[in-house]
Amino acid sequence: MTERLDWAYESPVEERLIEQLVGLGFAYVPASELDKERESQREVILEDRLRAALQRLNPWLDENNLRKVLREVTHLEAASLMEANEQFHDKVVNYLSVQQDLGKGKKNQTVKIIDFDDPTSNEFVVTNQFRVNTPTGTIIPDIVVFVNGIPLAVIECKSPTITNPQAQAIKQLIRYWEQAERLFHYNLCVIATCNEQSQYATIGARSRHFGEWKDPYPLKIADVGESPTRQDVLVAGMFSKANLLDLLRNFVVYEPEGGRTIKKLARYQQFRATNKAIDRILSAKTPRERGGVVWATQGSGKSITMVYLSVKLRRIEQLENPTIIVVTDRTDLDTQISKTFLRCGFPNPQQAKTVKELRELLQAGSGRTIMTTIQKFEEYVDESGSRVLNEAHNIYALVDESHRTNYGGLAANMRAALPNACFLAFTGTPIDKEDKSTVATFGPYIDKYTIQQAVDDGATVPIFYQGRLTDMHVQGESLDKLFDRMFQEYSEDDRERIKKRYATEEAITGAPQRIRKICMDIIDHYETHIAPNGFKAQIVAINREAAVLYKEILDELNGPESVIIFSGGNDDEDRMKKYHLSKEQQKLYIERFKKPLKEDKLAFLICVDMLLTGFDAPILQAMYLDKPLKEHNLLQAIARTNRTYDGKSYGLIIDYYGVSGFLKQALSIFTDTDVQGALKPIDSELPRLQTRHRSAMRFFDYIRKDDIEACMKVLEPEDVRNEFDVAFKKFAESMDMVMPNPAAIPYREDLKFLGKVRQYAKQRFRDPEMDISDCGEKVKQLIKEHLIAQKIEILHDPVDILSSKFKKKLDEAQSDEAKASEMEHAIKHEIRVKLQENPVYYTSLRERLEQILANYKQRRIDDKEKAEQLQKLIDELRNRSKTIEDEGFEPHEYPFYQLIKQEMWSEYENNDDIKELTRTLLAEIDNLFVIEWTQKEDVKREMRSRLKKKLRISRCDREKVEWLPGEIVKLAEVHFRK
Template sequence: MMDIKDWNEKHLVEDRLIEQLKEIGYEHVSGPSLDAERETRSDVILRSRLSNALQRLNPWIDDNNRHKILRSITHIDATNLMEANETFHNKLVNYLSIQQDLGKGKKSQTVKIVDFEEPANNEFLVVDQFSISDAQGTIRPDLILFVNGLPLVVIECKSPMLPVDEQMGQGIKQLRRYQDEQERLFHYNQFMIATSNDRAKAGTIYAKAQHYSEWKDPYPLTTPEINDSPTPQDILTAGMLTKESLLDLILNFIVFETEEGRTIKKLARYQQYRAVQKAIKRILSAETNKERGGVVWHTQGSGKSLTMLFLAVKLRRIASLQNPTIVVITDRKDLDKQITETFRRCEFPNPRQAESVRELKELLTQGPGSTIMTLVQKFQEDQEGGGFPELSTSENVFVMVDESHRSQYKGLAMNMRTALPNACYLGFTGTPIDKEDKSTTRTFGSYIDKYTIEQAVEDGATVPIFYEARMTELHVQGETLDQLFDRKFREYDEETRERIKKKYANEQAIIASPQRIEQITLDIINHYEEHIAPNGFKAQIVAVSREAAALYKEQLDEMSDYDSAVIVSGGHNDKEHLKQYHMTPEEEKNVIERFKQPMEEDKLAFLIVCDKLLTGFDAPIEQVMYLDKPLKEHNLLQAIARTNRTYDKKTYGLIVDYYGVSRFLEEALDIFSKQDIQGALTPIESEIPRLQTRHRAAMRYFDYISSSNPEGWIQVLEPEDVRHQFETDFKKFAESMDRVLPHPQARDYIDDLKMLGKIRQRAKSRYQEEGMDISDCGEKVKQLIAEHLQATSVEVLHEPISILSDRFEEKLEETKSIEGQAAEMEHAIRHEIKVKMDENPVYYTSLKEKLEKLIEARKSKQLDIAHYANDLHELRNDMRKQSKQGEELGLEKEQYPFYKLLEKEMGEGDKEPLIDLTEILTEEIEDLAVIEWTKKEDVKREMRKKLKRQLRASKCPREKLESLAHQLVDLAQVHYKR
């Protein structure tokens, strides 16, 4: 047993690491014993070992050329350390070439410095006490790993007896000092390690402490395979420093990225390395083309674009794949641009960005070796509708789809698979796929690798996100709002006035009201000055509409000296106050670049957006998002992740919520904890028979109408009951298409879906009763609300709290059980309404009542869920009482809706005749309700005929006969379906 006096870095850290390296095939050599091999103590390369390796790996090379190669390695021409390091890395991984005659004349020959294909052909040394001295002084790194005499890894060991928060900091500081004092050693360095055994991190030259990262997964090994209780140092060593892993990391997982004129050397993090290795393993071992694909879920901010780049690099270097074609697809221009720039900055060979459909087709037919970046929208059909052509049947095509959910499952994605039927499809997403979102894994295959938001925060790959709820107090002023409204819209009839209220007196009108935005802007400025500006960070404001974004800009300009910019999509019909915010792509790019600069270099502090820059936008300097817009599920998760990028001295990102998304946030976070996702999936083939059945059901209405007679098709849908049933059948057909797309088996049905959609729209236009035009009323309503909505102070509902902490759950816990009850009640009420939709009259509340209720709903989203649940409870009780009234009348459950309909249409009076009529009518219905009668037009016609006969006998008003018979048959299709 080790004596306590030996608890130091030499015994606890260094010796342990040496032993582990010896176990995996390294030779341990002490530094002083190598002095005889060095001409001077300033030499950092073991020249004789490098010379021997060159001869061994390139047995054809002559002495003269071997000396030339040696000199090109030992004398690197560069102006600074980073340039020298990149120059050597390129020589190492791309090999060198030299002119030599091997019997067929002098030709260029490839020279290997290291054999990456057969690691055992190389010499691996772990060396301690290796001193390097020159006029500047002497350094003695704890350990250096030499491969073929080249010092590729430098390791600094620190005592675990140091304070926890100093162990890594001291080691990394020492490594930075070595770089300053003996630069030539780091010409050859691939990465460095700081370790105290209890902690171990790797980084590259010039990296600051926050850019060093742990290696938490020893893949392809498992943790128990290392030893009984491996330390972080043991895991890092097993994951990064085996002969195979070390050479693989150097060859495929190091890139030099140029940002703002500065080169940064990046080494893969463990999750990126693991995902690529798993993807390659699946690709090479799959039995069928389809089984090669899958989904990589790596949370936003964890380096997904680089993972795609590393995978592309490795795919190109696997000999058996014979220089594949790589296609990188996104669904938004900003993402396409971001990934293309990542590939180009990292000097990936010749990535081509397809700017048009035509160019995409040309690039996809070029054959192996292409790297193509494009938008999924480029897979659109010709104007003539001739279908997207098959462009390559090669299996040697790898398609990487970024943010691979929802947008990828429609016709464009089907065209992609038609163009490249045998390609391997790999989906990359930053948000998890929930049980309802079955299309992702059904389209791409099962998960290849997962890296969650919790893991990213724990690893320091992203900063934690905190959530702070704030709410504006709102009041409606005056008692005459209804009178004002009626006066302002007096030229419209009462029904049209109600339509205007319903369409324009809505939640968005409240959120975008000037008084409310003025109060929130004031709060934003105060919050920013107190919490964000002192540390030099920047902010994003997310507005509910473009008009609201413009208002925020105007208020910020009026009340503060902070620079701000509005980035929104421009509309052709925008008014002048919005046109001033229209930007060209170049102007938008310039604004974004300004925003990313440190505050001392550019004072642009606020970006105000509506939909743009909520996803695929990386600005590490952004710490806070002021959110005043309803966002849910994946959109919400992606938006808040704009604040989670790491940045110097940034310890957290912050969401300040003025809208009330806490409920939505909890639901979105629940997606992360869902299990058995795979168990919920069904193979696409199982949906094909249902698609065929639903297609037939939607098409049968037009079986005897010529396709050259579209007017005839529209006339088929003239009867209201036929239109209603067709609507149901069409929606089911469209739903099945949504599930099957982008599978090529859906192609045969696309033309019919488009055609039925057009017929449906024409029929709606033809037969729907036209109301008065209210399109110009929106501005008037906005003005009314603006004048009569008063916003007072902004209330802080609770202080910032991490969205991943237990306290976040606790904050919502007091509402959680009530929300559960509310959800159940809401579900029950929805069901009741669905069944009884046509029997309940629609009541419109006054404009003031609607406004007050909307404001109350705004508050309840964050503050008063109990009030909301109580209202639902009362509503459900009323419905229960109503359903019991049927029993009191002696009617069956399914008969009562018919009674209520007759009561509504024929007037409230003596109940007995209506009860008798209800029973007579439902008996007639039951007699005719044969199996699948709802699909038989002749049965429904006969049913309407008999019902009208009974209604006439019961003194039903003549003008109501036709309409009431149709409504009764509609009800019968719900209650007496066979």
């Protein structure tokens, strides 16, 4: 790689990563060489290399079909980036089909774009500084990875010595896919790296979705090299040829979520568990040895792992079109996992509704994917006395929550019905006891993903606990004391008589006086700590009578809206029957509960046994626990609070029973490392609060708190501002968790000060991310009250650069430096907001601004001259309407004229001709505008077609005819929405 020495020392992170890829068998080709292969820098596919790969992998392909396949890959007709990405993924993974006669008549033939069976038959290329031109400018990703000429990965490298390198790399990647969509039509993943840190994500992700790849499976960490960095591990784990193609083929799903499509790429533990399971299946010496246990912590993506495994099982030829059975132990879980498979696009999963239907599906031949509950495996004996439903060896049963119901008669029925099947257990809480052992039942562990690992990876949030009203706890020796207090108004003889007959834990726990006191505490705690941030809660009662009492007292005290979810009995008294709900009613309440609090005020689910396992509601933050739970039941229950949700940094268990008092005993069936971090006392946040306070305040150690301009000077560099913002958010997160506990009082004034600085910075630097709106509600309210008291304007949007308010703001500036800073960031904001409306003009404006800033940085101009030159740009912005009018256009038409003028000036060189062409093209698409046309691909396709016809008979260059209509339609989407 000697040809790269000229830049090697400037970018050591880039250098290290490329050298590692070359070591994995990639060919390094400088971008300057690839540019010679491209017709222009707008092209993102290396078409000659793709053509060569298609001919190599499909030597029978004739020239006509070769052109057809090339066009299908290079010209994706899609309404959005995500739709194009999904289209390409389907073409490359499920192969294209063309009609061609190979000697036996014209038939559909399968075309491989990438050979997944033999990775070495593909071409793997890595390049750096690969320029891609767009209407809004040029992007230059640090590294692009190509397979057969197709750009599968984009990597942004930052020096670990700069401030907050990962945040900057991620921000840049997001800008890339927003500006240069075509490069990302084919993208598998993006990587942000600074060597010491390295994270990956898919298109559409935000910062919080980027994650590490921590395991280079099938390699060990030691195999990667001496003291490998996180970047080294990620590259080894994701970019070996076999792993990269495996990820592309088997570990990508597109899942509809909240009205949009989310692309999901496996996390490292999902990839590892799936492939370990496959390895065990293929290498087992006996059918029995194929099975085993996958321990995946609750909330860490267990269902999607089952999808990935099913996808891969279905593709392995030697398994001969296997039957896959997904087994749960509850109807709601069965429905939930069936929906997961369907949402992820898994082909034709069939949900067995009855015992009879399950038997029919199992006897109907191989190749089916069957979803069922274990209860449907009722004892079966045929006419000959056999209990076997299907004795095939290629049946794979994926058993969810395997710790609960796989040790008794139902499990025996299942295994008798499928004597040669492979049973793979998926659980968040395996049991390891002599009479009930998950491992003994299913086989040795295949893979483990522990609680602490999931928290460290951000797959789940940590869970804290707090014992409240400890004098109310029903635990051990406290039972007698609690009884005496609950029945103190009775005589001693009566108390003894009651105690002998009724003093059980359930009776004491359900005592009305006790529950009333707890209800008052729950309302106070919820309204003070949980509701302000928009989260919801569960109340877990010891029995159904206590659950009803909780509901009645909460309603009597005008507490937040609640509902009881429990199983009703026919013999229940009227008081209980009042709260009976049908299954459909329960579903409706649960759906209401999952909605944001501002949309639906249902705040509490009161339950006994239901909803403690398998229930998934990310908005649930707090569990008010008044019931003894042990072993796996405890882990299952508390894990309801560990799902990630916007703004949620932890789950919380409020313990009224005393469970936390025997936590160690309850978790003793697990090894220490497996349950490390399962529950943390809430007081453990205080040392972290102190550390985070210091990290946020250190930026202003030598500055007076009343000198706001000095604070702005500190935050002027974007990297420092990013670092401060991260520190502030972490400090605010800890404060929001601790407040209103008195332990937070020493930090309140500093929080107000930092909130004020952040508000000023948001307004000065027009930084949309520097806003208190992303803080917890308690923190937000404290800062707002402080800003109002100091008469500081709280603006949701920055002052418009063209308004009279902006001029007033400049007049208030205390120095030329402050004035120039205000103007600079106002112009940057205007460019950022308006760039899509007129890419040509605002790109030009950005270049002129950058020149002024470069002159200032090089001390060619001072603060006053900088302000004067910036004022000229602002004056130009203010006079734009007059300029547009003079040219004879409406404001919404002018951007099209500037785009066409920029691209076709060399062909026309006559302004009037360009104006006429602009009006002709606009008229061509004007009649196609209908309601919601931007969502209708057929309308946009027709627009592009008509524009191409007009451009072909103009003087437009042939290459531009191919891409210019797409840019015009994109511009129309901005200006002509209906």
